[in-house]
Amino acid sequence: MKISDFELFKSLLYERSGLVISPDKSYLLESRLTPIAKKWGLPSLESMTMQLRALPDEKLIKDIVEAMTTNETSFFRDTKPFQIFQDTILPVLLEKRKTRKSIRIWCAASSSGQEPYSLAMILKEKEAELRGWRFEIVATDISDEILDQAKRASYTQFEVQRGLPIQYLMKYFMQFGDSWQLKDEIRNMVRFSNFNLLDNMSRMGTFDIVFCRNVLIYFDEKNKGEILEKIAGQLENDGFLLLGGAETVLGITNKFTPNPEKRGLYIKSDKPASTIVSPRNASAAPSSTSSFTSSLFKRT
Numbered sequence: 424m425k426i427s428d429f430e431l432f433k434s435l436l437y438e439r440s441g442l443v444i445s446p447d448k449s450y451l452l453e454s455r456l457t458p459i460a461k462k463w464g465l466p467s468l469e470s471m472t473m474q475l476r477a478l479p480d481e482k483l484i485k486d487i488v489e490a491m492t493t494n495e496t497s498f499f500r501d502t503k504p505f506q507i508f509q510d511t512i513l514p515v516l517l518e519k520r521k522t523r524k525s526i527r528i529w530c531a532a533s534s535s536g537q538e539p540y541s542l543a544m545i546l547k548e549k550e551a552e553l554r555g556w557r558f559e560i561v562a563t564d565i566s567d568e569i570l571d572q573a574k575r576a577s578y579t580q581f582e583v584q585r586g587l588p589i590q591y592l593m594k595y596f597m598q599f600g601d602s603w604q605l606k607d608e609i610r611n612m613v614r615f616s617n618f619n620l621l622d623n624m625s626r627m628g629t630f631d632i633v634f635c636r637n638v639l640i641y642f643d644e645k646n647k648g649e650i651l652e653k654i655a656g657q658l659e660n661d662g663f664l665l666l667g668g669a670e671t672v673l674g675i676t677n678k679f680t681p682n683p684e685k686r687g688l689y690i691k692s693d694k695p696a697s698t699i700v701s702p703r704n705a706s707a708a709p710s711s712t713s714s715f716t717s718s719l720f721k722r723t
């Protein structure tokens with residue numbers, strides 16, 4: 424791939440989704456975008472960049488962004504965060520919200536739905552204890568394609584074998600040939616919508632718990648910091664944030680404090696801004712991106 428074509432895709436992906444692509448990932452661009460070029464009747468990625476330069480079609484841009492998202496997920500992924508949800512967060516919030524009797528949860532990069540549905544199954548198991556409570560699970564993702572999959576809630580044998588306890592499979596899924604359909608009693612507990620983490624979050628309302636797992640790893644320090652600070656703005660002061668195992672707030676924002684005993688769990692902190700461990704990268708786009716290509720794809 425020509426450097427100028429690589430730079431154009433890199434800039435588009437950064438501006439539209441925050442994804443940072445390094446030159447050693449150009450094979451990934453080629454393998455994921457070649458089918459998109461085919462779909463659009465374009466003979467090569469070079470002709471795709473020519474079309475993007477001449478007329479940046481929003482539908483083509485959306486297809487490119489969606490093709491480059493990594494949707495890897497599984498039921499009860501990493502186990503621990505779901506134990507923390509059940510054994511640490513829920514008891515605290517059930518006490519703190521006993522007058523209000525409602526709890527809002529946000530899965531901020533929900534992929535094909537396994538994460539929010541895992542939370543829904545935990546809550547369903549506690550139905551008797553939670554009688555009279557209102558739980559809202561809001562699940563969002565940048566990709567409409569993956570959201571459609573999440574809403575369908577139909578999973579392969581391989582997907583249900585990864586992390587899902589057998590008793591939940593038997594109780595909450597129906598088998599149709601090779602696939603497993605999640606029952607409506609769980610499906611209806613989750614509300615899916617499209618949301619880009621780079622956008623203003625105020626329309627999302629406030630939450631008691633935010634799961635933002637395994638998505639910040641794809642972003643640079645600047646976007647990580649901005650997203651975490653926006654999440655802090657949407658999280659109740661006594662709320663909880665869960666990040667993925669390879670993610671942290673340390674050195675990025677002072678808005679959250681890690682729980683030293685529960686990896687991945689964060690609460691809001693009120694430290695002054697000067698206590699940030701290291702300054703964030705202040706540049707608006709990856710340094711090698713020319714201002715021409717980066718301004719082509721600026722979101723409005």
Ligand SMILES: C[S@@+](CC[C@H](N)C(=O)[O-])C[C@H]1O[C@@H](n2cnc3c(N)ncnc32)[C@H](O)[C@@H]1O
Pocket residue numbers: 439440441492493494495496497500531532533534535538563564565566569618619620621635636637638667
């Ligand atoms: C690796 S999956 C993580 C799924 C789930 N949270 C988990 O931990 O299993 C990352 C998801 O983030 C989504 N994503 C990537 N960039 C995004 C953005 N800017 N805004 C919202 N979602 C984004 C992708 O579409 C993908 O489904």
